[in-house]
Amino acid sequence: xxxxxxxxPKSPILQWTERRLPILGLMHSSFVAYPTPRNLNYWWxxxxxxxxCLGVQIITGIVLAMHYTPTVAGAFKSVEHIxxxxxYGWLIRYVHANGASMFFIAVYIHIFRGIYYGSYKxxxxxxxxxxxxxxxxxxxxxFMGYVLPWGQMSFWxxxxxxxxxxxxxxxxxxxxxxxxxxxxxxxxxxQRFFSLHYLLPFMIAGVVILHVWALHxxxxxxxxxxxxxxxxxxxxxxxxxxxxxxxxxxxxxxxxAWFVFYIPNYLGHADNYIPANPLQTPTxxxxxxxxxxxxxxxxxxxxxxxxxxxxxxxIALLAFLPWLDRAKTRSARYRPLYRQFFWIFVIxxxxxxxxxxxxxxxxxxxxxxxxxxxxxxxxxxxxxxxxYYERPKPLPASIAESVLxxxxxxxxxxxxx
Amino acid sequence: xxxxxxxxxxxxxxxxVASASAVFAADAHAPQPPRQSWSFSGPFGKFDKAxxxxxxxxYREVCQACHSMNLVAFRTLGQPGxxxxxxxxIKTIAAEYQITDGPNDSxxxxxxxxxxxxxxxxxxxxxxxxRATHNGAFPVDLSVIAKARTFExxxxxxxxxxxxxxxxxxxDYLHAxxxxxxxxxxxxxxxxxxxxxxxxxxxxxxxxxxLDKDRVEYTDGTPQTVDQYxxxxxxxxxxxxEPHLEARKRIGxxxxxxxxxxxxxxxxxxxxxxxxxx
Numbered sequence: 193x194x195x196x197x198x199x200x201p202k203s204p205i206l207q208w209t210e211r212r213l214p215i216l217g218l219m220h221s222s223f224v225a226y227p228t229p230r231n232l233n234y235w236w237x238x239x240x241x242x243x244x245c246l247g248v249q250i251i252t253g254i255v256l257a258m259h260y261t262p263t264v265a266g267a268f269k270s271v272e273h274i275x276x277x278x279x280y281g282w283l284i285r286y287v288h289a290n291g292a293s294m295f296f297i298a299v300y301i302h303i304f305r306g307i308y309y310g311s312y313k314x315x316x317x318x319x320x321x322x323x324x325x326x327x328x329x330x331x332x333x334x335f336m337g338y339v340l341p342w343g344q345m346s347f348w349x350x351x352x353x354x355x356x357x358x359x360x361x362x363x364x365x366x367x368x369x370x371x372x373x374x375x376x377x378x379x380x381x382x383q384r385f386f387s388l389h390y391l392l393p394f395m396i397a398g399v400v401i402l403h404v405w406a407l408h409x410x411x412x413x414x415x416x417x418x419x420x421x422x423x424x425x426x427x428x429x430x431x432x433x434x435x436x437x438x439x440x441x442x443x444x445x446x447x448x449a450w451f452v453f454y455i456p457n458y459l460g461h462a463d464n465y466i467p468a469n470p471l472q473t474p475t476x477x478x479x480x481x482x483x484x485x486x487x488x489x490x491x492x493x494x495x496x497x498x499x500x501x502x503x504x505x506x507i508a509l510l511a512f513l514p515w516l517d518r519a520k521t522r523s524a525r526y527r528p529l530y531r532q533f534f535w536i537f538v539i540x541x542x543x544x545x546x547x548x549x550x551x552x553x554x555x556x557x558x559x560x561x562x563x564x565x566x567x568x569x570x571x572x573x574x575x576x577x578x579x580y581y582e583r584p585k586p587l588p589a590s591i592a593e594s595v596l597x598x599x600x601x602x603x604x605x606x607x608x609x
Numbered sequence: 610x611x612x613x614x615x616x617x618x619x620x621x622x623x624x625x626v627a628s629a630s631a632v633f634a635a636d637a638h639a640p641q642p643p644r645q646s647w648s649f650s651g652p653f654g655k656f657d658k659a660x661x662x663x664x665x666x667x668y669r670e671v672c673q674a675c676h677s678m679n680l681v682a683f684r685t686l687g688q689p690g691x692x693x694x695x696x697x698x699i700k701t702i703a704a705e706y707q708i709t710d711g712p713n714d715s716x717x718x719x720x721x722x723x724x725x726x727x728x729x730x731x732x733x734x735x736x737x738x739x740r741a742t743h744n745g746a747f748p749v750d751l752s753v754i755a756k757a758r759t760f761e762x763x764x765x766x767x768x769x770x771x772x773x774x775x776x777x778x779x780x781d782y783l784h785a786x787x788x789x790x791x792x793x794x795x796x797x798x799x800x801x802x803x804x805x806x807x808x809x810x811x812x813x814x815x816x817x818x819x820l821d822k823d824r825v826e827y828t829d830g831t832p833q834t835v836d837q838y839x840x841x842x843x844x845x846x847x848x849x850x851e852p853h854l855e856a857r858k859r860i861g862x863x864x865x866x867x868x869x870x871x872x873x874x875x876x877x878x879x880x881x882x883x884x885x886x887x
Contacts, residue, residue, distance in 0.1 A: 272680045272753065282857060435875070438879070453861025453865070456776075
């Protein structure tokens with residue numbers, strides 16, 4: 193995905209194939225020869241980790257679908273059948289259920305890394321927007337996946353979230369009926385959610401290809417946030433990035449395994465082990481942890497339509513980030529003020545997540561409103577103002593200099609930068 | 610720049626005060642169930658087979674009067690990491706239950722003694738029948754109850770639990786519930802069919818106190834107390850909810866060892882490759 197390759201396989205058979213379908217050359221130029229900035233830190237390993245997560249979800253998901261029954265009467269039972277009677281079914285299901293959470297942990301780190309180092313800025317706007325689309329697809333997939341076990345939270349979560357669309361004036365109720373396939377969350381809803389839950393990951397895989405394509409076209413951003421200027425600034429993807437990504441990925445797997453094998457139900461909700469009952473509403477309907485910040489924003493606004501718009505707006509705003517933050521300097525390392533506001537923003541998001549899990553009453557509502565207001569102020573006021581008023585620190589002359597120091601560079605490189 | 614730092618800090622502290630005030634808004638309704646020590650907790654946890662068998666006895670002689678367990682098959686009582694019953698014992702246990710089967714050649718449903726491959730049968734023909742018997746209350750199925758109940762741990766305990774691998778909130782709650790019956794405090798009135806329970810959300814529970822001292826006979830000398838019964842039956846219910854718990858923890862340890870060694874190798878490989886790059 194990074195232009196023509198001069199890759200020449202040694203074997204005559206591969207040479208024959210390569211002349212007809214240069215797929216090895218494509219792989220070679222994308223994942224072997226591809227130049228990566230030499231100053232990338234471990235925050236840059238999450239792209240590879242996310243690809244791993246997607247792979248795990250698709251493989252475990254396909255196996256689960258072989259044993260799962262998408263019916264109102266059979267869904268809960270079939271999940272328990274997987275847990276009890278399918279060989280290693282408990283492992284496959286716990287990997288899939290916790291895998292969703294791991295996917296979101298990785299994606300949130302990946303997004304915040306992009307925000308910190310200004311990875312959305314020129315020329316990476318489309319790369320960034322594809323990322324926002326991937327995030328939305330992930331949210332839709334995860335939401336529908338959580339409905340499939342047909343426990344109490346599945347059912348009531350589906351009811352609450354689909355009902356949000358009824359807030360839209362005029363067409364709202366029609367949209368909700370269309371989503372449900374009837375007049376309430378029922379068999380048609382479960383069955384179409386299963387179908388879409390199987391479809392969306394492959395759409396994600398497709399957009400991932402676009403995302404990687406766009407990345408390889410413009411090149412990776414880096415902690416210094418400056419462009420690659422000479423060969424000295426980069427290292428080939430293999431073995432450098434491959435080795436670093438592998439180590440990070442294995443560490444991530446240890447974290448993942450900790451949850452799967454020792455606390456597999458920690459990230460889930462106990463109520464989802466109660467079979468869905470349309471006649472009994474749980475005391476607190478709480479979405480999965482990765483939706484909590486947005487759930488808090490939804491409930492912070494006193495009007496239903498306002499809440500829905502604020503919630504979707506809070507995600508949509510991300511797509512406009514390249515145009516809200518007009519500062520020329522990319523990396524927060526050289527933006528002293530922006531860096532502080534970045535951390536305040538992180539705390540705001542964590543705070544919203546915590547509030548999303550709390551009942552919507554008393555002080556929680558007030559706190560949610562303050563943090564919601566700050567979330568929007570950060571994007572709509574702070575970032576545009578900072579672009580004008582902030583005085584960035586001087587940037588290093590080159591990536592190589594930022595890593596190796598001035599003295600480590602040969603004179604020729606010094607002269608060229 | 611100093612002024613800016615102050616401004617940023619000011620905003621940050623305003624936000625944290627806002628969140629802190631929210632903490633105080635939380636009202637403590639039901640008390641937190643005390644944490645018990647369970648043989649199956651922790652990375653090397655295993656079920657205590659004798660305890661599971663005692664718990665099963667309590668289930669059969671007490672709980673089973675109202676509560677079904679129909680996701681559990683008799684055959685699973687003898688699988689690895691379970692109660693340790695032999696094939697013969699399981700056949701005997703299964704045969705004590707009547708299973709509705711059919712239709713037969715004349716189109717009738719019929720009753721037959723249970724087989725190892727059967728699941729624990731329902732107690733009532735349907736939910737309405739159960740409610741009619743129990744003054745409107747519905748005795749829930751207990752197959753996954755140990756995972757279907759929990760309580761809120763709060764900050765920072767819920768984070769510490771990740772590190773401690775503590776996932777026994779469900780069983781702690783069940784044990785607390787079974788031992789939490791008492792007379793209602795002054796000023797609280799119970800309507801007929803209600804009982805006071807310290808740990809039940811809302812405190813008014815329809816289930817009659819199920820356990821009494823010496824109600825179930827233990828032959829291995831284990832004390833026949835309410836606390837012990839509650840502990841044993843809860844452990845059994847944990848097994849029922851998570852029959853592969855032992856295999857999960859055993860395989861988990863193998864996976865961990867493998868991954869940690871692998872990570873070590875990957876780290877030194879990375880270090881060697883990058884030695885001259887920065």
